Structure formats: C-alpha cells, structure tokens
Amino acid sequence: MNRLSIELPGLQLKNPIMPASGCFGFGKEYGNLYDLSQLGAIMIKATTLETRFGNPTPRVAETAAGMLNAIGLQNPGLQGVMEAELPWLEQFDVPIIANVAGTETADYVEVAKTISTAPNVKALELNISCPNVKCGGITFGTDPQQAHDLTAAVKAVSEVPVYVKLSPNVTDIKAIAKAVEEGGADGITMINTLVGMRLDQKTGRPIIANVTGGLSGPAVKPVAIRMVYEVSQVVNIPIIGMGGVSNAEDVIDFLSVGASAVAVGTANFVDPFVCPTIIEELPAKMDALGIEHITDLIGRSHRL
C-alpha cells in the first residue's frame, strides 16, 4: 500500500507533491531532467484565452530568502495549450491541474469550459490572485462577493472539479475562503504571492519593470502556514498549500496545519530536482514521526 497516496476531488495523487503554477512551465524543461510521472500532479502555467507575451523585463528580482516575479502570465493562450502543451503531457501518468486566468468573468468561463475537457486535466485552479496583471486576477481575489460569483460561473461550465487560488494580500482570508466555498469551489489552493518591491541601489528605481512583483520563497512560508492554519478551520473543502516549500519538513508543516497536498514553486529554481527529492525523503521523515500514512499528518496542529 502506498503510504503517500491522497485522494482529492478529481485527483488521485500518488503523493502530495506537485510543482506550483508558473514555476514549472508546461513540464517540458523539467521533463528533460526527470520522469514527470513521479509527481503527484502538475499545476501548469496560467492559461488565458488569448496568447500573452507578459510584462517587460526585468521580471524577477531576488530578496532575502525570497524572490519577486512579475512575469505577467505569459502563455501561448488556450488554443496553444490545448493543441501543444497538454497533449505532450499525456505521455506521463500524472494528473494535470490547469491554472486558469483572465481579465473578465467571460474569459475565465471560456478557458475553463474548454480546458476542462482535455483528457489529462483533472482539475482547474482558478487564479484570482495574480498580482502582476493590471486588471482582472487579484481584483477577483480580494473581494468575497466577486470571488464567490466568479467561482460559481466557472463551476457551472467546468467538466472537472474547481480549486480556487487565494491571494494572501487581504485583511481577512477566511472570508474569501468561505465565499469561494459557498460559490461551489471543490477545493482551495493557497497562497499566491505577496505584493512586494525591490529597488536598484544605484538608481533608486524598482528593479522589476512592472514596478511591483509577487514575493515567493522561504521568506513567505510563515505567512502561508498561518493562513492555511486559519482557513482549514473555517472551510470543509480540501486545501493544497504552498508558499516557501523547499524540503520534506516544509511539506509536513503544511499538512500539519490542514493542507491535504502541497505545491512547490520557487524551490524548483534553487534545486530543479526538489520535487522528486522531497517525494523520496517523505517516508523516512514519516517514520521518524511515527506516522503510518501521509494523511495522518493532515491537521495534526489542530488535533493535538
């Protein structure tokens, strides 16, 4: 029996580890480094209706134990993803979670309707929290009512379960979480990036061309852990947690505060083999804690 397997709406996970959206492209590059079938799932880069070229460069800047990014949802667009990216991923035995982004509700709905019909797309991740696009994205993620309505609209057309990705840039993330649950979300993914900024020391100008960027990496983990801890107590749908996960200990932390699975983003840039490494290390860590099955870790912070 597989000690790491987890079942979530639409997802039969071999293990709770999946690369986070935007940090793994559409899998090709990491597919050259290791067999993607090892992964619990793959969250692909945000897909929008039309092709997007994203923001001007520089798009990334390093910060203390973190990084800022303002890629701007560059992606080949719905058609490109349907015709090229997703079919290529079919060679692997791994469920795909399609990250859906847009400017208006109509965009989200159209992308969701189509992409949810792809054979290997087992769930959607509604990106209502991208801080790096002028309109849309995060605006949906900071207002409970808008978050609720968008979720309901997408839920109505999606062929697969819908997870909603929450923004940490809010006063009360519990309210947003409850709103999307009422909107019919099958699950929650959290957190997206914190809005931050870094200056060039000489010029005093922001390094990122987009001025601000999304903060990710180990620096944000304490905030992510706190938010998952809070949200897991007020919703009854599963949470895929993320934010600074770099090793098996971090995974155990996210499960402990109530996440049912964990996504790894920035750490892929630091160590391209981090996902398979974590999957390999988890059983030993579980033994050390006397944990039989990975699901026994879920929510232990609340139980104890």
Place this chain on the structure above:
Amino acid sequence: MNRLSIELPGLQLKNPIMPASGCFGFGKEYGNLYDLSQLGAIMIKATTLETRFGNPTPRVAETAAGMLNAIGLQNPGLQGVMEAELPWLEQFDVPIIANVAGTETADYVEVAKTISTAPNVKALELNISCPNVKCGGITFGTDPQQAHDLTAAVKAVSEVPVYVKLSPNVTDIKAIAKAVEEGGADGITMINTLVGMRLDQKTGRPIIANVTGGLSGPAVKPVAIRMVYEVSQVVNIPIIGMGGVSNAEDVIDFLSVGASAVAVGTANFVDPFVCPTIIEELPAKMDALGIEHITDLIGRSHRL
C-alpha cells in the same frame, strides 16, 4: 552643516535612524553598549495604561531571514514608564517617540494624554497594529473608520505630534493611511509585523505559545518597501519607514520610496551596534550616489 539632519513634526533628528519600538526596550540595555545620544530618536516599547506581563513563552521563533514574535506588549505600565523609564532617558540628547497601545479608545487616550507631557517625549506612535494581543491593537488598524476615530480622539488630547503605526495585514493600506491622515495624524510609521506562524517539526504544534506571531526582519522588507511606496503617493504627512532594515543600503531604499526617516527593529538583535554603524556608514553611501543631503534621497523612486 549636518548632512543627515531631518526635521519632522515634533522631531529634530540628527539623523534618520531610530530603533523601532519593542526592539530596544526603554534603552537601558543598549545604553550599556553605546551612547544613545548618537541616535536620531528612540521609539520605546509599547506603553499601556496598566502593567502588562505579556504572553506565555516561547515568545519568539526564527524563520527564513526573519523572526516571529508574540511578546504581548509586556511593559511596566504608564506609571512605571513615566516615573522610571522616561526620566532615565533624559540624560541623553535624543528625542523619544512613545509607542502607545491599549484595548479601547479610552486606554489610548489616557496613556497619550499623560505620556505626551513627559519632557523628552517629542511624539507619539499610536500602535493600532499589534498582532499579538487578543483585543484592541490590530482591530483598530484594519478598519479605516476605527483608525480614523482613534487617531482623532488621541490627537485631541496629545501635547505632541501623533504618528500612527500601520499594519501590513490589510487589503488596502492606502485606505487606512488616508483615514488616519484625515483623522489628524501628523505622520505615519510603517510597517508593523505580518502575522505568521512556525511549527515545531516533531509535535506539529506552533512554536509560539500565542500560536501566531508577528513576522519581522529582512524577509518582510520587499512588502514594507512596496507599502511605503504606495502610501507615500497618497498622503501628505511624513512616513517613518521600517521592515527588515539591516544596513545603510536598506535605509536608502526606504528613503527612496518616500520615507522621511527609518526605524531599525530586528536587526538590533543580530547586531546590537547596527544603529550607530548605519549612521556612520550613511555619508559614504551618499557620496557614492552623489547625494549632498540625506533629504535629497526622499522619494527619488517617484521622481526619477
């Protein structure tokens, strides 16, 4: 002529560097290490009406490039501060900014009325953003109306200018900033800590007895810089910036995005001499940038 001097409401600063509230106690300990008269100002530990013993321990936990704290506003109370702490500080030629905290408006008002009469207290810092106390504190800091009203109430009784300390745990910090400006604030100090959490790996329980704590240190600097950048564009009162300041470069960054002075918190624990060191290093850094007077740096990110 002093290249580092800055004038702010109520404050004649020799230089823009001051220890942040709660990271410097009431000065005694650091006073054993160096002459406190070198400092631009001192923000003393939060003072409440009654003596407070604070939260149970552990009260701190380390995170990646940061730390969590949940001290719980431990302090000797208004009387103790008036009779023992402030008089002791009078031996130094340095303005004191008194950090005022409470549970209800009445507490804030009473503390402000009395402490603002102390001869060396040149300004108040209204702490409406402490994440580590059950009631009061942060609740005032997350609702514009409450923030406005509390500011007005304190402003009405204070003998010295009032600065309001903002919480970063909000969706729109600009709204709070504008509200306190309308409430009569003479200045803004920002940011207080981000609410975070760290678990004990073995037990899965939060390390901090208070469960959550306030995140500070280099990890939060990108968020602080972004928020000062935003707020400085919507208010006309000066900002004292803080969040992860560890060296002269960080000080220049905060001034560049629009702060008029800078507070140093967590870095005092890493290097107890960090404040005098920064003050000593600033002129050389200014030369390298061709900056004549420190005030020329203020807001250059916006100008350029």
Place this chain on the structure above:
Amino acid sequence: MILQDKMIVKAQRQIAQGIFEMRLTGKLVGEITSPGQFVHVRVADSFEPLLRRPISIASICNELNEMTIIYRAEGRGTTMLAKKREGDEVDVLGPLGNGFPVDETAPGETAILIGGGIGVPPLYELSKQLTAKGVKCVHVLGFQSADVAFYEEEFKQLGDTYIATVDGSLGTGGFVTNVMENLDEEFATYYSCGPMPMLNAVQTAYTGKKGFLSFEQRMGCGIGACFACVCQTTDQTDKAYIKVCSDGPVFPAGVVSI
C-alpha cells in the same frame, strides 16, 4: 562589559555523536566574570539563519585568552557552526547573563553539580573554579546514551563523577535523580543546568537545600531588551517575570516557577 567580538576559531572537534567542542580566542574572554555565563553566537554572515544562538561558556583559559564552547549540532544554525574550521572568524556577543555564584560554597565544603545533556558544559568551568578554591565537587551527569556522553574524564579529574544514561548504555540506567537517590554525600550547595524537567526533579529532590539552577529560553536580543526570554517567578509580585538572558540564566532554587 559586553563585547561584540570577532573571535577566531583555534580548534574544533567532535567529542561525541553530534556534540562539538570549539575553542575560540578573542578579547571577549577577558570580560567573563563567572562560570555559567553564556555567549550569543552569529553562525553565518547571511540573513538565514538570522538570529544568534545562545551557548554557555564551558571553560576559560585566561593565559591563552581562550574559551571553549560545547554544543549539539542539531538545527540549522548549530549545524552551520559545526562546519567552521580553524582560523575562521565567528561573531560572538558576550559575555552575557549572571553565572553560578562560586562564593556560595566555602572552601572545604562539598558541592553537587548536576548536569543534563547540553546543560553539562557550563558545569565544567564551575567545577574548575570551585575545586580551585578547595571545594569538593561531586558531579552527576545525565545523557541520553553513551554515544552522546562527553567530558566524563575531564570531570573525573576534578572529583567524583557519576553518569546516568536513559538507555543504561553508560553508568546508571535512568535519570540523574536515580543517581542522586543513592548519594549519601553531605553537601552545602548544589548547582544544576539542564532541561526543565530535570531542573524540576532536582529542585524537588533537594527541597530546602541551597541550590542554583541555570535555565534555557528562546531568545531574541540576549541582553534584556526584547522581553522574549522571560520566566515566571514563584512570587507573583510586580516582577512576576524575570529575563533568562540578563537576570539569569542562573537563579537560586525556588525563584523560577517550573
């Protein structure tokens, strides 16, 4: 006086499983006033790990201007510290806190020193100073097992030394208290450093005796400014909280409510 000293590593060696002994030299040594004081060590020049690590001073050699610290390489910071090589620089803040009162035991009298795990190191310098002034020291040292035990020989040089290991792999099986029960020594004072449960047991076993206990607490500043390291006191007066870093780490038995 407290110094921030860039000390130089003279030598570092592993003396038990995961236990390292590091010899450091610097002017800070000259400021040490009593055994049981500690230093606050910055393990790297990076922001991660960020905070300093409090480590007790295990022994001092004023002639060589050297001090020794003994620590368990466990978490992120101490593991990095263990990688330091001879000649490396270490940013050390100290000496900090108030140590064990040596003059509370008169020449000719007997003192019992009870240490547990990484609480053992500060007792070594204490024993050196006590025996030097003619106090008879009896050492009771507790460890998890033989492979993590250290300094048995060093302590034996100074006086009777009894070891207790939880798994019985060395000395008496069980805890230091099991050894203490069978000690019929008359003694004037006891000094102890170790985990809370051990301090608690020792204090209870020696109720009414004159004793001094060294406490641990997570720290921020290490010098008394941040209120991170407080302990509750037994008498609920206005000083209901005391700071381990600056009021302690050593307190007379009974002062701290365990």
Place this chain on the structure above:
Amino acid sequence: MILQDKMIVKAQRQIAQGIFEMRLTGKLVGEITSPGQFVHVRVADSFEPLLRRPISIASICNELNEMTIIYRAEGRGTTMLAKKREGDEVDVLGPLGNGFPVDETAPGETAILIGGGIGVPPLYELSKQLTAKGVKCVHVLGFQSADVAFYEEEFKQLGDTYIATVDGSLGTGGFVTNVMENLDEEFATYYSCGPMPMLNAVQTAYTGKKGFLSFEQRMGCGIGACFACVCQTTDQTDKAYIKVCSDGPVFPAGVVSI
C-alpha cells in the same frame, strides 16, 4: 544533458580588481557542447542568497575534467562565491543554453571577437576552439580601466588582441567601437558578448555582417521554465519573446531587438 553537479573547487584566484577566476572539476564538464554556454551556480547552502547565479563557462579542459569561470565579485552572491577555497564544494547546474556556433567560420577565415567587461570570459574558450580549427581570431576587449582588465596575455597567445579602456589607462581610450573603427581587417564572422549598449553598438557598426551576440538577462530557473529571462525579437511574430537561458544566450545578430 543538464546536470546538477556538486563540483569541487580546484583553485580560485583574483586576476584583477574584484575579478575572480575559479577552476572547477566535475562530470558536468563532459556535457559542455559549445563555447558560450553557461552554468547556474548556487553560491551557498543557505536560503539567502536564494537564487542561482548565471556565469559563463570561460574555458574547458576535458583531459582534467575541469572548467574555468571568471566573474566579478560585486553583489551578495558573487562576493560569497569569491570566498570559496580549494576543496570546497559548489552546487552547479549546467551546462545551460546554446553557445557560439564555431562552425559558422571556416578554417582560414577570420573572426572578430568583441567582449566587454564580464562579457569577455566566454570569448576565451570560443577563441581557443576557433583557432584550433584554423580560424584567425582578432580580439577586441573593452574594460572600464586597466585595474579591472584581465586575460590580455591569454588572448594574445591566440591572436591579435586590442584593448580599449574607458579611462584610457590601458590600450585605446574609449570603447571597443573606437578600436573597431580602426580595424581594416577583412573578416567572415564576428562574435560578441557584453553589456547591451555595447552589443547594440557592435551590431550597428557591423550591419550586414554575419555575427553572433550573447545576451544577459535576470534569471529564475535558468532552464526555460519560468519565462523570467525573455528578450523581445525584431520580428513580431508569435515568437515575439525568446528565452535567453534556453533559446540563447547566443543569438544571430539582428534577432533580438536591442
């Protein structure tokens, strides 16, 4: 194939003011396919600095299984890298990207190699390989000043070498273009690596000529997955953006809009 290799530092030395030459050994060397490829270096085992640093491969010695990187210790990461000593381990990801096409210049033909500052290193291995196959290489190297100039001798061994320094402290005063103006050499190809303004000037000066330029961009993953390092292309087709890390860093002149 791209490897994540724990390479060993064979030697590190400062070759100019703030410029370091590090020799590394590891199986990664065997995977290098062309000059101008780069590696993505993790400078410390800490989360701060977090990201890898892209550094060009300056020369390769397959016999010794060694490669050399030359870098300017400027910011936080490279300053830490400069502290590595012989025997230390360095986490290196590579080889990455597509380098300079050696076969675009035939034996007997002449190639002009123009480098600026930290853009000079990859040209060294390129020149080695071009001269080895009988191409005549002419080197035009630009630096800020004499004290930060490096490898003049090494390049002279391979062919005519002209230096330009902004302050005139070495070679021609001014920029590489000042040297280029006075070169009446006939050449088949040019290869260039350096700051954007220089690449721009070179491309303009040699309009119509066959040339290859190596670009810099801030990177995340370094392997093509994160879309951090894109450059705009001149033809606004669907491939309006190309990735420096995986499509580049070397592109034919004219492809990237500067």
